[in-house]
Amino acid sequence: MHELIAAPYLDNHLLVRPGSPKAARLPTLRYEELRAQTTSAAPAWLTDVARHAWGLEMSGRELREIVLVRTRSPYGYGRASYELNLGCNYDCEHCYLGLKQFAGLDWPERERLLHTIRDAGVLWLQLTGGEPMIDKLFPETYQLAYELGLMVEILTNGSRLAAPKNLALLTRRRPNRITLSLYGATAESYDGLTRRRGAFRMFLKGLEAAHAAGLPLDLALIITRHNAHEADQMRAFADRYGLPYREYTHMSPTIYGGAETLASQAPDHLIDREPFNGCNAGHTFFHVDPHGMASICKVGRDNAIPLMTTGVEGLSRLGGIADSLMLRTGGCTGCQLSGTCRVCRPLAKVYQEAKAPLDRYCQHATPRS
Structure with missing residues (x-):
């Protein structure tokens, strides 16, 4: 089972390890090298990164047993x-x-x-x-x-x-x-x-x-x-x-x-x-x-x-659904405080549908406004 994951992430490529908050950014050429790798041995640069970032020793181990290389998705979600x-x-x-x-x-x-x-x-x-x-x-x-x-x-x-x-x-x-x-x-x-x-x-x-x-x-x-x-x-x-x-x-x-x-x-x-x-x-x-x-x-x-x-x-x-849901509509249309509003439109809509007190989600009802 893999111990490292090499994956596209938004506009970058990352090397991550399950259970660790650390991540190493991979240049595109390094990621492509791993994706195209046909030999069993890990490249020297990867061995160094794994050792310094996570204390993981890769010398003498097969690359495919340690690293899972994810392919890029056309949908771009991270x-x-x-x-x-x-x-x-x-x-x-x-x-x-x-x-x-x-x-x-x-x-x-x-x-x-x-x-x-x-x-x-x-x-x-x-x-x-x-x-x-x-x-x-x-x-x-x-x-x-x-x-x-x-x-x-x-x-x-x-x-x-x-x-x-x-x-x-x-x-x-x-x-x-x-x-x-x-x-x-x-x-x-x-x-x-x-x-x-x-x-x-x-x-x-x-x-x-x-x-x-x-x-x-x-x-x-x-x-x-x-x-x-x-x-x-x-x-x-x-x-x-x-x-x-x-x-x-x-x-x-x-x-x-x-x-x-x-x-x-x-x-x-x-x-x-x-x-x-x-x-x-x-x-x-x-x-x-x-x-x-x-x-x-x-x-x-x-x-x-x-x-x-x-x-x-x-x-x-x-993405189109998200853009439409984020529009200020209903009771929030034309609000003069929209530029400093602390609540996203979907959350405000939930409060409004529940007929929640205005002071639970709207700055118009608070002295701080």
Whole structure:
């Protein structure tokens, strides 16, 4: 099984190693040399790069056993996210997925979908849910994504990380990153937010097992009205394990337009977003739901493309869909603050459809305006 991946990425070529954040940029001539290589020995320059970047010794080893060389895709996508299943073993009040239904593709279709994602040019793939690791086909999905030369990130609550089958798989085929959601610093707040007794204990068990195995971890600190009093403790928790973390304080409506999640907001902990100046959603990034429907992102799900019927060719329409969804329409048409707006149009539309209070997403309703 490969230990390095040489792949086109947008307008560049990269050499990456699963489980490592490091990447080496490859000149086009070097990439083409690897793609056309017919001899078994690794070129001297590659041996030097592998040794200096990752401490990987390639001398005396066959090139094809170490390096997977990806071909260039005409579609030009670099990243994607894939919801394996919306089902979850938690029942968090703030969850934007709303109804967490257990439904998704069977294995033949899922296998075809992963090849489609690879053929789109994707190098970095995020596996999410629901809780992806309770999906019955998670091991097979992860294994194939790895074999296809995708750098995989897993978004998880950590409750199944300690399961021997999962831990063995991820240790043997290392992910690019595992991001664990932290819902509190104590069992009282964590279990209260997830509405599952014992959830904090399962999280700690998974974290400890993955940390001991040396897996690449970071934390997503989810700060809501249930745990805001423990925000400092949650930061200290991350520091105690030496893990990088990001904080999430903005709760959004559900993907079905429901406003029930907004009650979990902790208003005193809201952090101003940067002005929205556009993004690559739909152009170099896309999202796929459990049924193989491709959209520009997790929020902008309108006009989704059925990849199981269109194949990778269907993605050629996604850029135009993205441009149309990003237009300021409806209540945002002609807004005098659009130049400094902190919310993209698809997200604003979700808030508007949920009839959310204006101060949850619009600068017109805040003193800071």
